[in-house]
Amino acid sequence: MHVDLGNGLASVASPGVSRESLERLDERVGRAHERIERGRKNGEFGYAALNLPQETDASAIERTVAPLGDCESVLTVGIGGSALGAATIGEALGLLGISVLDNVDPAWVRETLDGLELAETAVHVVSRSGTTAETLANFLVVREAFEDAGVDWTERTIVTTGEDGPLRTLADRHDLPTLAVPEGVPGRFSALSSVGLVPAAIRRGDVESVLAGAREGTAIGELEGSLFETPAYGYGAATYALSERGAAVNAMLPYAEGLERFAEWFAQLWAESLGKDGLGQLPARALGATDQHSQLQLYRAGPRNAMVTFVRPRERPELSIPETDFEMLSYLGDTDLDTLIDAEFEATEASLAAAGRPSLRIEIDRLDARSVGALLYDMELACVLVGELMGIETFEQPAVEWGKRAARGLLGAEGEFPESEAVGEKTRLSVEPDR
Amino acid sequence: MHVDLGNGLASVASPGVSRESLERLDERVGRAHERIERGRKNGEFGYAALNLPQETDASAIERTVAPLGDCESVLTVGIGGSALGAATIGEALGLLGISVLDNVDPAWVRETLDGLELAETAVHVVSRSGTTAETLANFLVVREAFEDAGVDWTERTIVTTGEDGPLRTLADRHDLPTLAVPEGVPGRFSALSSVGLVPAAIRRGDVESVLAGAREGTAIGELEGSLFETPAYGYGAATYALSERGAAVNAMLPYAEGLERFAEWFAQLWAESLGKDGLGQLPARALGATDQHSQLQLYRAGPRNAMVTFVRPRERPELSIPETDFEMLSYLGDTDLDTLIDAEFEATEASLAAAGRPSLRIEIDRLDARSVGALLYDMELACVLVGELMGIETFEQPAVEWGKRAARGLLGAEGEFPESEAVGEKTRLSVEPDR
Numbered sequence: 012m013h014v015d016l017g018n019g020l021a022s023v024a025s026p027g028v029s030r031e032s033l034e035r036l037d038e039r040v041g042r043a044h045e046r047i048e049r050g051r052k053n054g055e056f057g058y059a060a061l062n063l064p065q066e067t068d069a070s071a072i073e074r075t076v077a078p079l080g081d082c083e084s085v086l087t088v089g090i091g092g093s094a095l096g097a098a099t100i101g102e103a104l105g106l107l108g109i110s111v112l113d114n115v116d117p118a119w120v121r122e123t124l125d126g127l128e129l130a131e132t133a134v135h136v137v138s139r140s141g142t143t144a145e146t147l148a149n150f151l152v153v154r155e156a157f158e159d160a161g162v163d164w165t166e167r168t169i170v171t172t173g174e175d176g177p178l179r180t181l182a183d184r185h186d187l188p189t190l191a192v193p194e195g196v197p198g199r200f201s202a203l204s205s206v207g208l209v210p211a212a213i214r215r216g217d218v219e220s221v222l223a224g225a226r227e228g229t230a231i232g233e234l235e236g237s238l239f240e241t242p243a244y245g246y247g248a249a250t251y252a253l254s255e256r257g258a259a260v261n262a263m264l265p266y267a268e269g270l271e272r273f274a275e276w277f278a279q280l281w282a283e284s285l286g287k288d289g290l291g292q293l294p295a296r297a298l299g300a301t302d303q304h305s306q307l308q309l310y311r312a313g314p315r316n317a318m319v320t321f322v323r324p325r326e327r328p329e330l331s332i333p334e335t336d337f338e339m340l341s342y343l344g345d346t347d348l349d350t351l352i353d354a355e356f357e358a359t360e361a362s363l364a365a366a367g368r369p370s371l372r373i374e375i376d377r378l379d380a381r382s383v384g385a386l387l388y389d390m391e392l393a394c395v396l397v398g399e400l401m402g403i404e405t406f407e408q409p410a411v412e413w414g415k416r417a418a419r420g421l422l423g424a425e426g427e428f429p430e431s432e433a434v435g436e437k438t439r440l441s442v443e444p445d446r
Numbered sequence: 447m448h449v450d451l452g453n454g455l456a457s458v459a460s461p462g463v464s465r466e467s468l469e470r471l472d473e474r475v476g477r478a479h480e481r482i483e484r485g486r487k488n489g490e491f492g493y494a495a496l497n498l499p500q501e502t503d504a505s506a507i508e509r510t511v512a513p514l515g516d517c518e519s520v521l522t523v524g525i526g527g528s529a530l531g532a533a534t535i536g537e538a539l540g541l542l543g544i545s546v547l548d549n550v551d552p553a554w555v556r557e558t559l560d561g562l563e564l565a566e567t568a569v570h571v572v573s574r575s576g577t578t579a580e581t582l583a584n585f586l587v588v589r590e591a592f593e594d595a596g597v598d599w600t601e602r603t604i605v606t607t608g609e610d611g612p613l614r615t616l617a618d619r620h621d622l623p624t625l626a627v628p629e630g631v632p633g634r635f636s637a638l639s640s641v642g643l644v645p646a647a648i649r650r651g652d653v654e655s656v657l658a659g660a661r662e663g664t665a666i667g668e669l670e671g672s673l674f675e676t677p678a679y680g681y682g683a684a685t686y687a688l689s690e691r692g693a694a695v696n697a698m699l700p701y702a703e704g705l706e707r708f709a710e711w712f713a714q715l716w717a718e719s720l721g722k723d724g725l726g727q728l729p730a731r732a733l734g735a736t737d738q739h740s741q742l743q744l745y746r747a748g749p750r751n752a753m754v755t756f757v758r759p760r761e762r763p764e765l766s767i768p769e770t771d772f773e774m775l776s777y778l779g780d781t782d783l784d785t786l787i788d789a790e791f792e793a794t795e796a797s798l799a800a801a802g803r804p805s806l807r808i809e810i811d812r813l814d815a816r817s818v819g820a821l822l823y824d825m826e827l828a829c830v831l832v833g834e835l836m837g838i839e840t841f842e843q844p845a846v847e848w849g850k851r852a853a854r855g856l857l858g859a860e861g862e863f864p865e866s867e868a869v870g871e872k873t874r875l876s877v878e879p880d881r
Binding site for chain 1: 448449450451452453454455457458465525526527530540548549550551552553554555556557577579580582583584586587589590612613615616633634670673674675676677679680681694695701702703704710713714717718720721722723724725726728729730731733734735736738739740741742743744745746747748749750751752762763764765767768770771775777778779781782783784785786787789790792793794795796797799800801813843844845846848849850852853854856857858859860865866868869872873874875876877878879880
């Protein structure tokens with residue numbers, strides 16, 4: 012991963028950070044790096060995720076999925092961190108036939124299942140606790156769909172879960188191939204484990220190269236604790252500094268359709284890790300060049316409360332634009348889409364700088380397994396650094412528990428759920444035509 | 447469209463707006479309403495969009511697309527407002543086979559074209575000016591793909607464009623069926639015209655009901671100029687009030703997969719219309735229930751700079767969750783996904799209120815043509831109201847011109863483009879390992 016902080020400097024943008032402030036901040040980055048390294052070496056909760064590139068066994072994953080044989084499609088049944096990593100890696104590697112059932116919308120679940128040839132589909136069920144309501148409900152529906160289609164679901168299902176829980180019990184009972192969610196790794200940091208890699212492995216993606224890329228990008232144990240030398244720290248520290256100076260929003264703007272899901276994965280990583288104690292930076296998902304015709308007006312001329320993170324591959328496949336008989340557009344013929352999207356990227360980046368709006372630039376070599384592994388790992392490391400600098404509990408997500416308990420209460424689960432009573436006490440102010 | 451402002455009140459949330467402040471604001475809403483009505487009646491630029499439900503001729507669209515016959519797929523070639531409306535309406539109506547080519551990523555363009563049976567595909571090319579670089583470049587590529595496949599593209603292509611320009615010339619030269627982008631309607635307000643309705647019409651969607659829904663929801667000419675009586679004004683005014691009180695971000699959180707694109711359409715509408723003069727409210731796209739496992743932590747426990755807009759259909763198709771042999775999860779069996787997603791919706795809404803975070807609730811009757819028409823229209827009207835209250839030029843997008851000119855310069859178009867010189871003068875601060 013290559014990082015250029017130039018357009019985040021105070022000499023270019025407001026909010027912006029001066030070089031002097033970055034130098035001062037670098038001392039704190041050094042101390043945070045020591046904390047991160049200690050957590051990683053001791054396998055502390057959360058920090059343990061940073062060891063995944065070394066510890067995930069690609070060949071074990073490949074052996075586990077081998078009995079499924081060739082599958083046209085893989086359906087991941089999971090939600091949040093149990094789904095986004097798999098979707099991100101599958102898309103970035105250009106693997107077709109990888110889909111996720113990460114919502115409980117009845118019409119969409121039915122449509123998704125109707126669109127699959129179940130006899131040619133592998134199902135990957137993912138839940139650490141084995142109790143996630145959405146995942147288990149969807150899996151029950153999927154299982155019934157297989158039964159209705161006369162396909163033995165036990166031959167088509169692989170499970171990734173924790174050491175115990177209902178999903179583990181079920182896998183044991185039906186003798187399903189099972190992989191473990193790694194210890195000490197929160198869902199949003201689990202892309203580089205079986206959680207994120209199984210679907211790609213089933214579709215014959217190069218998962219070993221994803222891990223190798225992550226190892227290469229990071230050179231674990233050899234990282235310098237400096238924002239000027241380690242790209243992930245450079246990105247994290249500059250983002251933290253811009254956030255402190257008013258960039259309440261971080262608009263993630265990759266210039267590649269294959270990174271659309273990456274922006275979603277990043278949004279979860281950033282929001283759930285850093286949104287605590289009244290702190291945090293709100294991630295907004297965007298996509299270049301498309302969103303130049305949508306969100307750009309606001310980023311360039313709206314409130315000075317946002318920074319943009321550009322991501323682009325340095326190399327792309329070629330696709331020539333044919334010569335044209337359109338007058339006024341002859342400049343497009345004789346070039347290619349690669350050149351066009353790169354011109355748009357540079358023009359948009361410059362247009363923000365010209366308006367004094369901060370942006371940071373991330374580049375990967377090309378959209379392939381190695382680069383994607385490096386990108387995911389480095390963004391995780393950047394996030395952990397920002398959490399250290401903010402002084403928050405990066406690896407927890409306490410605020411989502413209230414709603415989970417309220418929902419369980421509403422659904423009549425056994426136990427006491429006082430949260431569900433608040434639902435009935437909603438304050439109402441309906442806007443109604445006076446007819 | 448039904449609107450409930452209760453959880454945006456100061457008695458519930460901070461930022462929040464008091465009932466007294468809403469009453470004071472209502473006088474301004476009344477005056478803004480008069481301005482909007484005048485603009486609409488006189489067909490002024492932008493305001494003219496509010497007449498589309500009356501003026502768009504569904505049967506003319508259906509007649510124009512009739513010669514294409516039955517098509518398995520429709521590919522819209524357009525970007526921004528020329529693509530998002532069509533994608534939103536197609537998805538919300540549950541029509542399969544509607545896709546958009548709204549980016550110039552070479553790998554993705556190739557993959558999209560490879561995935562289509564071109565002999566069964568209709569192409570809808572949309573550009574008001576007829577000069578949009580991305581759209582024209584993609585159309586040149588699409589045309590060549592048809593030629594390579596031995597399919598006569600002139601038999602499969604329909605054009606929506608302005609009165610003149612290169613695309614109009616091309617359509618005339620090849621005698622293509624052509625529809626006009628309506629006068630005085632910016633792209634992001636054009637969903638309820640041929641721009642947004644052609645693909646649905648080709649796929650036999652009920653476009654007349656989309657327009658009827660828009661007319662019904664609004665009862666044009668009979669609207670009360672009060673935020674307490676007109677749902678669109680209620681939503682717009684409360685959002686404006688919350689924005690003034692610190693809700694810099696508006697997280698659009700529909701609880702329906704069929705409204706995922708709607709959130710993207712809304713983001714364009716909101717960002718490009720309101721992001722001006724240092725003002726505006728940043729739209730963040732989300733999706734329920736999925737993003738409960740992602741962005742919710744931040745919305746509930748992060749900075750108090752965001753409001754959430756919930757959208758849900760009141761009715762959904764049923765899909766039972768089969769009985770289960772999972773212990774601990776028997777509460778899920780014997781219910782259905784509809785009940786589950788609604789419980790999640792209510793629990794999440796209550797969880798934000800319990801944390802004192804503002805949200806507004808929008809409901810539609812069900813995900814069908816009428817309700818979607820009403821939803822799109824009412825959100826446009828809400829946006830126009832917010833623009834009036836903010837005192838900005840809602841219908842312009844001046845900040846995107848700089849980048850367009852820079853890109854043209856980089857691509858070697860004829861003319862003077864001093865903007866492109868700034869691209870080469872980028873400030874750099876690369877983070878590099880010191881090896």
